[in-house]
Amino acid sequence: MLDVAIIGGGPAALSAALNCRQRNKTVCIFGRSLDSSLLFAAEKVDNYLGLPDVNGEEMLNRFYSHAVKNGVEFQECRVTQVLNMGEHYMINAENNFIEAKAIILATGLSKSKGIAGELDYLGKGVSYCATCDGMLYRNKKVIVISENEEGEAEANFLADICKEVLYIPLYKNVSFLKESVTVLAAKPKAVIGSGEKLTALETDQETISCDGIFFAKNTMPPDSLIFGLKTDGKNIEVDRRMSTNLPRVYAAGDCTGAPYQIAKAVGEGLVAALSAVSDIDQMTKK
Amino acid sequence: MLDVAIIGGGPAALSAALNCRQRNKTVCIFGRSLDSSLLFAAEKVDNYLGLPDVNGEEMLNRFYSHAVKNGVEFQECRVTQVLNMGEHYMINAENNFIEAKAIILATGLSKSKGIAGELDYLGKGVSYCATCDGMLYRNKKVIVISENEEGEAEANFLADICKEVLYIPLYKNVSFLKESVTVLAAKPKAVIGSGEKLTALETDQETISCDGIFFAKNTMPPDSLIFGLKTDGKNIEVDRRMSTNLPRVYAAGDCTGAPYQIAKAVGEGLVAALSAVSDIDQMTKK
Numbered sequence: 001m002l003d004v005a006i007i008g009g010g011p012a013a014l015s016a017a018l019n020c021r022q023r024n025k026t027v028c029i030f031g032r033s034l035d036s037s038l039l040f041a042a043e044k045v046d047n048y049l050g051l052p053d054v055n056g057e058e059m060l061n062r063f064y065s066h067a068v069k070n071g072v073e074f075q076e077c078r079v080t081q082v083l084n085m086g087e088h089y090m091i092n093a094e095n096n097f098i099e100a101k102a103i104i105l106a107t108g109l110s111k112s113k114g115i116a117g118e119l120d121y122l123g124k125g126v127s128y129c130a131t132c133d134g135m136l137y138r139n140k141k142v143i144v145i146s147e148n149e150e151g152e153a154e155a156n157f158l159a160d161i162c163k164e165v166l167y168i169p170l171y172k173n174v175s176f177l178k179e180s181v182t183v184l185a186a187k188p189k190a191v192i193g194s195g196e197k198l199t200a201l202e203t204d205q206e207t208i209s210c211d212g213i214f215f216a217k218n219t220m221p222p223d224s225l226i227f228g229l230k231t232d233g234k235n236i237e238v239d240r241r242m243s244t245n246l247p248r249v250y251a252a253g254d255c256t257g258a259p260y261q262i263a264k265a266v267g268e269g270l271v272a273a274l275s276a277v278s279d280i281d282q283m284t285k286k
Numbered sequence: 287m288l289d290v291a292i293i294g295g296g297p298a299a300l301s302a303a304l305n306c307r308q309r310n311k312t313v314c315i316f317g318r319s320l321d322s323s324l325l326f327a328a329e330k331v332d333n334y335l336g337l338p339d340v341n342g343e344e345m346l347n348r349f350y351s352h353a354v355k356n357g358v359e360f361q362e363c364r365v366t367q368v369l370n371m372g373e374h375y376m377i378n379a380e381n382n383f384i385e386a387k388a389i390i391l392a393t394g395l396s397k398s399k400g401i402a403g404e405l406d407y408l409g410k411g412v413s414y415c416a417t418c419d420g421m422l423y424r425n426k427k428v429i430v431i432s433e434n435e436e437g438e439a440e441a442n443f444l445a446d447i448c449k450e451v452l453y454i455p456l457y458k459n460v461s462f463l464k465e466s467v468t469v470l471a472a473k474p475k476a477v478i479g480s481g482e483k484l485t486a487l488e489t490d491q492e493t494i495s496c497d498g499i500f501f502a503k504n505t506m507p508p509d510s511l512i513f514g515l516k517t518d519g520k521n522i523e524v525d526r527r528m529s530t531n532l533p534r535v536y537a538a539g540d541c542t543g544a545p546y547q548i549a550k551a552v553g554e555g556l557v558a559a560l561s562a563v564s565d566i567d568q569m570t571k572k
């Protein structure tokens with residue numbers, strides 16, 4: 001079992017991981033590719049003390065190699081769920097299940113709370129992971145709403161199982177879809193249902209009846225990742241130790257709210273790591 | 287009038303100053319020499335993301351030049367008091383008085399709450415600044431208790447004014463004292479007085495009657511620097527914006543409590559700066 005599992009892949013995750021290693025804990029970062037960090041797009045950064053005038057990509061690479069040099073491991077994947085197992089946590093990383101004593105969430109800015117009804121029907125027809133939940137929709141009709149190309153693999157996977165798959169891309173240049181997947185140009189508006197079960201997706205064009213809706217997002221609303229996590233709707237609530245309301249779950253960086261800046265992410269990553277280390281040690285002593 | 291005055295001189299102060307400049311505010315750091323930062327003594331630092339494996343002195347120099355390149359000004363001095371003037375603040379930097387709209391405290395670890403009675407007699411015989419308060423002790427007997435060589439200048443200044451000056455160094459190698467100053471090897475224990483006015487210093491050797499006691503410290507208890515500042519005894523109380531209980535007074539770095547680490551100091555410096563900038567802009571709009 002890992003001491004600390006970190007979900008993210010930007011400055012907050014890398015600083016947290018580096019500092020867990022400095023305290024001799026086992027740690028792995030579960031994150032999408034480095035270039036999915038917001039920082040990757042920055043043309044010029046000049047306000048992170050000590051590293052004047054670099055671009056975001058170069059900065060990320062320096063951060064990454066500093067962490068790796070200290071023994072940080074990185075597993076490229078999308079985490080869709082974190083389960084509270086009582087004494088530890090279990091991470092679902094594209095159907096690899098990893099156990100860890102503590103979790104640090106460093107998932108970055110959560111851009112959306114989702115569309116109307118989305119969270120209400122989570123587990124009642126709404127899913128964030130085709131490989132996890134696809135089998136529930138065998139021979140049924142599903143819609144995949146995707147912010148990125150990774151959604152195409154999800155749709156292709158579902159095409160083998162489901163009766164009908166509609167694909168709504170929220171990005172340009174769809175490239176690798178199977179023929180049986182139908183692409184729709186529409187803007188999703190709301191998830192509609194009976195309360196118990198979703199029945200349709202409302203878009204700006206039409207309302208489409210369906211059995212399941214899969215969202216493939218760049219970032220997920222943090223409270224959809226882990227049950228019972230306290231947020232103010234958008235940001236994860238933390239105290240000065242970077243503890244969330246859940247035991248041994250910490251958060252750092254943009255996911256804890258403004259200001260959205262590197263130095264804050266790096267500082268909070270450090271604090272979250274030291275809190276995790278100290279709480280794990282405390283638990284082990286008992 | 288300055289937009290922001292920063293008291294400190296370590297990573298927290300430099301990060302705050304850099305980020306005030308990035309938002310185009312006028313800013314000056316009022317600090318003792320760079321080598322008085324705790325970081326200066328670090329032989330090897332490897333947990334500040336992006337700057338692997340440097341020593342403290344080199345890191346401070348990089349931090350300093352990054353800040354200066356962005357137009358940060360640095361005034362080497364010891365601040366003994368910050369006065370709340372209502373709409374702005376006034377800093378006493380060795381009897382230079384500087385006005386600023388907002389204050390960021392980045393004074394580092396406060397090692398001591400002082401000796402017994404010290405804060406009770408602040409302004410009633412206890413002082414942290416000879417050039418500020420010396421004249422009150424003309425022809426009287428004073429004791430200077432000093433953690434560093436700067437106290438020698440204070441004692442020499444007082445020697446010209448006072449009837450008698452005793453000097454208790456808490457460091458090695460006293461070098462530049464006037465002949466009329468008497469050096470004592472003793473450990474200060476308590477400030478003693480009538481309630482209204484101090485009358486003596488108790489040491490591990492003897493109790494010495496006197497009219498005034500001057501402390502020259504590496505760091506001062508933060509609530510002796512600025513009236514009404516809320517601390518938990520040692521650390522300045524801040525919220526997630528790095529605001530203290532006083533309007534437009536922020537704190538960052540070791541002075542806000544553990545963990546005592548560079549990345550936390552740099553991150554908090556950034557947050558304090560952005561909060562100060564936004565609150566100043568808000569005030570100006572009104």
Ligand SMILES: Cc1cc2nc3c(=O)[nH]c(=O)nc-3n(C[C@H](O)[C@H](O)[C@H](O)COP(=O)(O)OP(=O)(O)OC[C@H]3O[C@@H](n4cnc5c(N)ncnc54)[C@H](O)[C@@H]3O)c2cc1C
Nearest residue numbers: 008010011012032036037038039079108253254260261262
């Ligand atoms: C154009 C631009 C310019 C900027 N310029 C500056 C600047 O000059 N100075 C400055 O201080 N800041 C700047 N920023 C902001 C800075 O990039 C962010 O504050 C910083 O990247 C936040 O770090 P983070 O680690 O919290 O989040 P991010 O860097 O966004 O990293 C979050 C990571 O988590 C991953 N992730 C999220 N959910 C999951 C999941 N479920 N499973 C796996 N991985 C997941 C994401 O893919 C991403 O890689 C800029 C941002 C942009 C967009």
Ligand SMILES: Cc1cc2nc3c(=O)[nH]c(=O)nc-3n(C[C@H](O)[C@H](O)[C@H](O)COP(=O)(O)OP(=O)(O)OC[C@H]3O[C@@H](n4cnc5c(N)ncnc54)[C@H](O)[C@@H]3O)c2cc1C
Nearest residue numbers: 294296297298318322323324325365394539540546547548
């Ligand atoms: C030996 C050693 C090794 C360390 N190693 C590491 C490490 O590997 N990694 C890590 O992250 N951290 C390390 N640290 C801790 C790190 O140095 C501190 O966390 C960091 O310096 C805090 O920054 P700061 O700006 O809050 O305070 P400081 O760096 O202490 O700066 C405070 C400054 O304010 C000045 N000041 C205070 N009061 C006044 C006043 N009234 N007027 C004017 N100036 C004033 C002080 O003189 C000082 O220059 C180490 C510390 C030491 C001592």
